[in-house]
Amino acid sequence: xxxxxxxxxxxxxxxxAIGYRIAFSDVVVTSGWLLFAVVVFLxxxxxxxxxxxxxxxxxxxxxxxxxYLGIAAMVIFLFHTSGKVPTGHLDIALYALFTLMVASGxxxxxxxxxxxxxxxxxxxEVIFERIPLFRRQIKDRVEQIILQSIEQSASSILAxxxxxxxxxxxxxxxxxxxxxxxxxxxxxxxxxxxxxxxRYLDEQDKVLAAELDDLIKLKDDLDFHYARQGLLKLWLxxxxxxxxxxxxxxxxxxVLIYAFTYGGS
Amino acid sequence: MVEVNTPVGDxxxxxxxxxxxxxxxxxxxxxxSFSDLNDLFAKEPFSEMDASRFPDSLPLASIVANxxxxxxxxxxxxxxxxxxxxxxxxxxxxxxxxxxxxxxDPAQLGRQAGHSKSLxxxxxxxxxxxxAPEVRDSRLYPQHRDKAVFDPSGTVxxxxxxxxxxxxxxxxxxxxxxxxxxxxxxxxxxxLGRVQRSVTVVAAGPGTTRLLEIRWQGLRDLMKYDNGxxxxxxxxxxxxxxxxxxRMSPLIQAIDLDEDQWDQLLAEAxxxxxGSYDWHGTYQQLRKRDEDLLTQExxxxxxxxxxxxxLIIRAGFARMSRRHGAGEYTxxxxxxxxxxxxxxxxxxVSTDDHSPIQTTLRAAGxxxxxxxxxxTFEQVIYPAMMKTWPxxxxxxxxxxxxxxxxxxxxxxxxxxxxxxxRKREFSxxxxxxxxxxxxxxxxxxxxxxxxxxxTRCDDCVRACASGHxxxxxxxxxxxxxxxxxxxxxxxxxxxxxxMIGCPTGAIHRSEGGGEVVINDVTCIGCGTCANSxxxxxxxxxxxxxxxxxxxxxxxxxxxxxxxxxxxxxxxVDHHGGPxxxxxxxxxxxxxxxxxDLLDLSEWLNR
Numbered sequence: 001x002x003x004x005x006x007x008x009x010x011x012x013x014x015x016x017a018i019g020y021r022i023a024f025s026d027v028v029v030t031s032g033w034l035l036f037a038v039v040v041f042l043x044x045x046x047x048x049x050x051x052x053x054x055x056x057x058x059x060x061x062x063x064x065x066x067x068y069l070g071i072a073a074m075v076i077f078l079f080h081t082s083g084k085v086p087t088g089h090l091d092i093a094l095y096a097l098f099t100l101m102v103a104s105g106x107x108x109x110x111x112x113x114x115x116x117x118x119x120x121x122x123x124x125e126v127i128f129e130r131i132p133l134f135r136r137q138i139k140d141r142v143e144q145i146i147l148q149s150i151e152q153s154a155s156s157i158l159a160x161x162x163x164x165x166x167x168x169x170x171x172x173x174x175x176x177x178x179x180x181x182x183x184x185x186x187x188x189x190x191x192x193x194x195x196x197x198x199r200y201l202d203e204q205d206k207v208l209a210a211e212l213d214d215l216i217k218l219k220d221d222l223d224f225h226y227a228r229q230g231l232l233k234l235w236l237x238x239x240x241x242x243x244x245x246x247x248x249x250x251x252x253x254x255v256l257i258y259a260f261t262y263g264g265s
Numbered sequence: 266m267v268e269v270n271t272p273v274g275d276x277x278x279x280x281x282x283x284x285x286x287x288x289x290x291x292x293x294x295x296x297x298s299f300s301d302l303n304d305l306f307a308k309e310p311f312s313e314m315d316a317s318r319f320p321d322s323l324p325l326a327s328i329v330a331n332x333x334x335x336x337x338x339x340x341x342x343x344x345x346x347x348x349x350x351x352x353x354x355x356x357x358x359x360x361x362x363x364x365x366x367x368x369x370d371p372a373q374l375g376r377q378a379g380h381s382k383s384l385x386x387x388x389x390x391x392x393x394x395x396x397a398p399e400v401r402d403s404r405l406y407p408q409h410r411d412k413a414v415f416d417p418s419g420t421v422x423x424x425x426x427x428x429x430x431x432x433x434x435x436x437x438x439x440x441x442x443x444x445x446x447x448x449x450x451x452x453x454x455x456x457l458g459r460v461q462r463s464v465t466v467v468a469a470g471p472g473t474t475r476l477l478e479i480r481w482q483g484l485r486d487l488m489k490y491d492n493g494x495x496x497x498x499x500x501x502x503x504x505x506x507x508x509x510x511x512r513m514s515p516l517i518q519a520i521d522l523d524e525d526q527w528d529q530l531l532a533e534a535x536x537x538x539x540g541s542y543d544w545h546g547t548y549q550q551l552r553k554r555d556e557d558l559l560t561q562e563x564x565x566x567x568x569x570x571x572x573x574x575x576l577i578i579r580a581g582f583a584r585m586s587r588r589h590g591a592g593e594y595t596x597x598x599x600x601x602x603x604x605x606x607x608x609x610x611x612x613x614v615s616t617d618d619h620s621p622i623q624t625t626l627r628a629a630g631x632x633x634x635x636x637x638x639x640x641t642f643e644q645v646i647y648p649a650m651m652k653t654w655p656x657x658x659x660x661x662x663x664x665x666x667x668x669x670x671x672x673x674x675x676x677x678x679x680x681x682x683x684x685x686x687r688k689r690e691f692s693x694x695x696x697x698x699x700x701x702x703x704x705x706x707x708x709x710x711x712x713x714x715x716x717x718x719x720t721r722c723d724d725c726v727r728a729c730a731s732g733h734x735x736x737x738x739x740x741x742x743x744x745x746x747x748x749x750x751x752x753x754x755x756x757x758x759x760x761x762x763x764m765i766g767c768p769t770g771a772i773h774r775s776e777g778g779g780e781v782v783i784n785d786v787t788c789i790g791c792g793t794c795a796n797s798x799x800x801x802x803x804x805x806x807x808x809x810x811x812x813x814x815x816x817x818x819x820x821x822x823x824x825x826x827x828x829x830x831x832x833x834x835x836x837v838d839h840h841g842g843p844x845x846x847x848x849x850x851x852x853x854x855x856x857x858x859x860x861d862l863l864d865l866s867e868w869l870n871r
Binding site: 116 | 720
């Protein structure tokens with residue numbers, strides 16, 4: 001259906017493109033209104049998400065339409081602007097907004113197609129909102145282990161390791177950017193450091209160190225989910241509000257065009 | 266939001282709402298009167314019951330007064346409809362009824378969609394949902410202090426009822442022209458077995474037919490303390506279950522049997538039960554002890570054995586496994602109406618080479634089996650199959666699921682890992698093992714989430730909440746196999762063990778669709794259903810009163826919060842089916858019927 005819609009748009013615009021029987025101003029006006037209609041329809045997807053129960057097609061069908069019509073909007077936009085950057089301030093802002101909108105849409109498409117697989121292949125499945133709770137639990141357990149180590153052995157190796165590395169590592173989400181590029185360098189170093197100190201530990205502390213190692217891995221996996229699930233949520237916080245700004249600019253653009261071009265004549 | 270707790274009435278109890286008052290239609294609500302009860306105790310089976318056998322906490326008179334209701338039908342009115350799920354049995358007090366086994370068009374049965382909310386109401390709900398969690402209108406609750414209709418003195422009074430009873434020896438299935446005579450009990454199979462009604466019963470007059478409807482909680486208690494009723498119902502259960510089982514098998518439905526062949530089949534077929542009816546308790550214990558479930562499951566038929574008959578699953582589930590190294594691997598399961606041993610029997614009857622049973626069949630929890638002995642199969646079923654399909658080209662769909670599942674299993678074994686994850690067979694043996702081991706095979710609307718597609722946006726959760734007064738009825742969390750999650754959402758089980766033990770019948774099958782739903786008004790928050798659910802898909806919540814600024818409702822005597830059981834209702838009262846599946850932008854979520862392995866396999870291997 002979406003492909004058919006795209007074909008229809010191209011079919012309508014082709015005569016305009018070759019300038020056959022139609023003046024340039026008509027191409028601009030028609031493609032402008034068409035673009036406005038498409039952008040309004042694309043924006044209505046968020047409204048559809050809010051209207052859960054009326055039988056308005058499945059959300060996945062809407063997303064498909066959103067993607068294909070989004071591509072169609074890019075084509076119409078090129079026709080509308082003749083592939084040139086405008087000169088007026090408002091038009092430049094509108095041009096930039098639309099370009100950003102398209103870029104964020106494509107970026108979101110990429111994220112939604114790539115991040116889920118990485119999430120399901122690493123760590124435990126975790127609900128984003130509960131990550132702080134689990135982080136806290138890990139931190140509490142690590143602190144118990146360190147206290148136990150202090151109580152049961154004369155060595156302060158694990159306590160020092162905690163103070164030097166773990167305290168900061170456990171205090172909040174860490175290595176967000178590294179996780180976005182799937183780098184495990186930091187956690188590898190941390191665990192390597194812990195294993196290196198293994199030779200200085202007594203048998204009881206070795207058992208505790210092994211548990212610490214597991215907990216570092218667990219925390220690192222939580223950070224991985226936090227970073228990647230967070231990015232999936234964050235891009236929508238950019239994409240959706242920008243839609244409203246774009247719509248406002250579009251309306252202003254239309255009003256000004258009619259006021260100063262057609263109104264003037 | 267005000268956090269002050271306000272007393273709204275007594276703590277809910279069983280029989281707060283007698284069965285006679287549990288009608289949507291106000292005009293039908295009527296409590297049992299003194300004379301009604303006197304009439305009932307003068308009739309069989311109640312006249313034959315020994316009231317002294319009933320415990321003080323559960324007196325016979327209270328059961329009858331609260332778990333039964335008198336219903337009047339005009340001649341021709343449908344009392345129960347074939348295919349419906351029912352939670353009650355009927356005793357004919359005056360008049361006759363007629364059982365119609367087949368030939369009725371669904372339209373003739375007046376089937377229609379459930380009481381869906383209007384579109385306007387659904388949309389309005391999106392904007393008027395409560396801000397606080399679990400807000401209710403306490404005025405709807407029967408124990409609300411403003412309601413004076415539940416006067417306990419008007420219900421319990423007859424203590425010295427005459428005893429002994431014997432129901433009519435004739436079951437409706439045996440009655441001439443399917444007339445069910447006065448004094449008969451019907452509908453007990455569906456009520457106790459948690460299965461669909463197998464026949465349509467209409468009032469046959471003359472004039473008004475008067476029936477006593479007994480909800481299954483009452484029937485269960487009556488059976489528990491009265492031997493006569495128990496023996497009688499068990500016998501009926503056995504007779505009617507046998508016929509019903511044959512009707513549920515696609516194979517038997519497809520072949521053309523004459524009357525003599527039917528008689529032989531019914532006379533020679535055997536009825537067996539494996540496992541425990543209350544399987545969920547054992548299952549939960551085994552899971553806690555982390556024991557291998559497969560070895561604990563009773564063997565119905567073992568690989569390598571002589572095929573001593575065609576097995577038809579009447580109720581419950583069975584796991585199919587094969588020996589593999591030192592253990593066994595699961596490659597499929599059977600549900601109601603499926604057959605086992607058919608391939609081997611067909612092979613043996615058509616060749617001199619005798620093949621033993623190829624797969625072990627085990628009761629996954631609880632399984633009722635109808636066994637058609639090999640000789641009967643050879644004399645009745647096989648000839649009828651050859652007559653129906655003379656070219657020997659038996660359609661797979663009529664051969665039950667076994668053939669299909671064998672095929673799936675074969676392709677599964679061949680499939681394995683091919684280097685490319687997308688090409689991997691996700692409905693293979695490990696998935697079957699996962700589904701059978703965790704008893705997810707019970708689900709008819711299991712929530713499956715493909716984690717490779719799910720962006721964790723929670724649109725599904727929000728959609729669910731928006732249709733349930735801002736309360737999501739599932740948790741996007743659950744057991745994972747590979748990249749598929751079975752989320753904690755009610756699966757609307759084929760065998761809903763949550764319904765066992767509900768004292769008020771608040772948890773029930775909806776009419777028509779058969780979804781397992783909870784009546785919030787009659788739920789007393791006892792937690793029986795939540796404890797019984799092996800999948801932890803029912804949650805008990807503290808409810809708030811919208812008329813008291815959303816304050817928590819509390820029992821004024823004990824000061825404890827009023828609790829209600831909640832779960833996914835499959836958006837039964839909304840348009841368009843479950844909102845969660847429709848809300849997923851990436852088609853990552855589906856509600857799957859585990860009995861339809863082909864559909865499931867297709868979805869898993871997209």
